[in-house]
Amino acid sequence: xxKIIQHSxxxxxxxxxxxxxxxxxxxxxxDTNFARRIKRMWLDVHDLIPRTDPGLFIPxxxxxxxIEEDVVxxxxxxxxxxxxxxxxxxxxxxxxxSSKKQQFARDGKNQGKxxxxxxxxPDLVMVDHYTQExxxxxxxxxxxxxxxxxxxxxxxxxxxxDGTTLTRLTAQLADMARLHLAARPFMRYSVxxxxxxxxxxxxxxxxAGGVVSKDYDISNDLETFIRIxxxxxxxxxxxxxxxxxxxxxxxxxxxxxxxxxFRVTVGASTYITxxxxxxxxxxxxxxxxxxxxxxxxxxxxxxxxxxxxSFILKNAWRACGRLAESTVYKMLYxxxxxxxxLTDLGGVAQFVEGGDILxxxxxxxxxxxxxxxxxxxxxxxxxxxxxxxxxxLASHGRKLYEFVTFSxxxxxxxxxxxxTPSRIPQHSLLTHxxxxxxS
Amino acid sequence: xxxxxxxxxxxxxxxxxxxxxxxxxSQPTSHYSSSTNITEAKANLKATLATRVSYSDPKIVxxxxxxxxxxxxxxxxxxxxxxxxxxxxxxxxxIRGQKVRLERDMYKPLVHRNCxxxxxxxxxxxxxxxx
Numbered sequence: 139x140x141k142i143i144q145h146s147x148x149x150x151x152x153x154x155x156x157x158x159x160x161x162x163x164x165x166x167x168x169d170t171n172f173a174r175r176i177k178r179m180w181l182d183v184h185d186l187i188p189r190t191d192p193g194l195f196i197p198x199x200x201x202x203x204x205i206e207e208d209v210v211x212x213x214x215x216x217x218x219x220x221x222x223x224x225x226x227x228x229x230x231x232x233x234x235x236s237s238k239k240q241q242f243a244r245d246g247k248n249q250g251k252x253x254x255x256x257x258x259x260p261d262l263v264m265v266d267h268y269t270q271e272x273x274x275x276x277x278x279x280x281x282x283x284x285x286x287x288x289x290x291x292x293x294x295x296x297x298x299x300d301g302t303t304l305t306r307l308t309a310q311l312a313d314m315a316r317l318h319l320a321a322r323p324f325m326r327y328s329v330x331x332x333x334x335x336x337x338x339x340x341x342x343x344x345x346a347g348g349v350v351s352k353d354y355d356i357s358n359d360l361e362t363f364i365r366i367x368x369x370x371x372x373x374x375x376x377x378x379x380x381x382x383x384x385x386x387x388x389x390x391x392x393x394x395x396x397x398x399x400f401r402v403t404v405g406a407s408t409y410i411t412x413x414x415x416x417x418x419x420x421x422x423x424x425x426x427x428x429x430x431x432x433x434x435x436x437x438x439x440x441x442x443x444x445x446x447x448s449f450i451l452k453n454a455w456r457a458c459g460r461l462a463e464s465t466v467y468k469m470l471y472x473x474x475x476x477x478x479x480l481t482d483l484g485g486v487a488q489f490v491e492g493g494d495i496l497x498x499x500x501x502x503x504x505x506x507x508x509x510x511x512x513x514x515x516x517x518x519x520x521x522x523x524x525x526x527x528x529x530x531l532a533s534h535g536r537k538l539y540e541f542v543t544f545s546x547x548x549x550x551x552x553x554x555x556x557x558t559p560s561r562i563p564q565h566s567l568l569t570h571x572x573x574x575x576x577s
Numbered sequence: 578x579x580x581x582x583x584x585x586x587x588x589x590x591x592x593x594x595x596x597x598x599x600x601x602x603s604q605p606t607s608h609y610s611s612s613t614n615i616t617e618a619k620a621n622l623k624a625t626l627a628t629r630v631s632y633s634d635p636k637i638v639x640x641x642x643x644x645x646x647x648x649x650x651x652x653x654x655x656x657x658x659x660x661x662x663x664x665x666x667x668x669x670x671x672i673r674g675q676k677v678r679l680e681r682d683m684y685k686p687l688v689h690r691n692c693x694x695x696x697x698x699x700x701x702x703x704x705x706x707x708x
Contacts, residue, residue: 290675290677296632302632303627304626304627304630308632309622309626312630313622329641335672335675336672336673340638340642347626348626348630348631349630349631349634349637350630350632350633350637352634353633356669356672357672357673360659364647364655365642365644365647365652366642368651368652368655369644369647370642378641422622422625422626423622423625423629512640513640514634514637514639514640514641515634
């Protein structure tokens with residue numbers, strides 16, 4: 139393993155690719171696609187708590203960074219999201235937690251094992267490495283390209299003996315995958331390696347569930363192991379490792395100073411995300427919603443014509459059996475008052491554009507969860523195959539503390555109430571689909 | 578002059594949820610609420626994953642990673658260097674025999690490693706299993 143780590147560091151191919159990243163992180167390069175840069179390294183993070191950017195809170199993610207200095211050898215540090223948090227608030231906590239049960243979590247015995255979902259950090263990670271910035275002595279979830287979990291015994295592997303029961307390790311990998319997908323935007327799936335004794339597996343988790351490989355023997359399949367490590371570290375770009383191929387990061391994915399901004403295509407327009415997402419889902423299976431403030435990207439001729447306003451972008455995986463949100467907006471704004479029974483659309487967000495996203499690799503096909511599963515995994519259930527969907531809105535929400543007068547607040551409440559199911563039952567989707575930034 | 582006659586209301590010490598009152602919620606739990614409730618997230622994850630994970634897939638590595646694209650010369654070179662490294666060979670033998678010691682049983686300086694020393698020093702060891 140050590141050899142492979144160092145080889146990755148001396149990777150001449152990575153250095154060549156690094157030449158594309160000469161731009162300052164504060165000045166995004168219009169022609170640079172940082173997803174194509176392949177410069178990665180392995181990090182041992184089993185006794186560290188990976189972080190998120192300041193201002194980005196992901197529910198369930200350990201945030202008690204202060205105890206990092208006091209490492210207990212041989213045990214993962216308990217984190218605030220553990221069993222003692224089950225009855226308490228899930229927000230950040232500065233209080234140090236200790237649990238006898240957790241201290242013996244890694245001794246290899248069944249007695250005293252903690253819930254697998256409490257260990258929300260991997261053992262080893264392959265991170266995107268940005269050589270233009272000084273490396274800091276901490277690690278961040280959004281830098282992770284591949285996550286690895288190591289167990290001592292082969293019996294702890296992800297594949298169950300009966301072929302169906304959810305194993306402890308699979309649940310643990312899935313829990314880390316949901317945090318990974320929440321912290322690293324626009325990911326279609328999260329890639330994981332597990333090494334349990336002399337067995338290793340590769341697994342992916344996406345918005346439809348997960349797929350775990352068959353067991354490989356690290357002795358008999360050492361050649362395969364070498365090939366996998368080489369491919370993950372040196373040859374597969376960010377798109378191959380799960381990033382949505384319809385977005386282009388315009389900052390380094392492994393950068394420290396700048397949360398990467400992305401160029402996102404919706405219909406015929408291109409938008410640039412601004413800073414941190416306004417909101418992100420932290421669940422694994424489901425819509426995986428991200429909400430961003432974006433600006434319309436305009437060329438030199440269009441600039442200065444007042445088109446560079448900011449918008450709200452909602453990126454989510456919609457259930458294929460449900461009506462698309464963009465369709466609902468179009469129906470609302472195209473219907474007459476007599477047919478819609480809506481007297482006032484003041485409380486409804488102003489729809490700009492949106493729809494299902496076309497797959498650049500498969501013309502005329504939309505991106506679904508099954509799109510990246512072609513060739514492996516179980517047969518696709520057409521009724522349970524989430525579709526990638528984007529909506530751009532011109533209405534920005536306001537935070538409660540931004541209201542200056544009570545009358546302003548009451549007008550907002552009145553507008554929100556105008557979309558309740560009791561008044562417009564045929565459009566009840568509106569209420570349940572309302573998102574931050576649209577109220 | 579007498580004060581207001583309106584009787585004082587009992588102080589509200591906590592917000593009553595539907596579950597506290599033993600009643601069924603009138604609307605589905607919001608997405609935000611479900612994603613911020615850790616207990617619920619745990620239960621949901623286990624419940625939803627149980628039927629959504631496919632195991633022992635024989636093709637995912639070949640399709641997703643395409644290991645055959647790595648040149649045979651490179652693989653042979655790595656295998657040769659592994660076979661010449663006694664530490665790695667001992668470690669592989671220990672794995673096969675399930676004799677890998679626990680990290681806490683090892684001599685601490687051998688296993689204590691700052692992850693950021695990987696590319697700056699040789700103080701770490703590759704033959705420690707972290708379970």
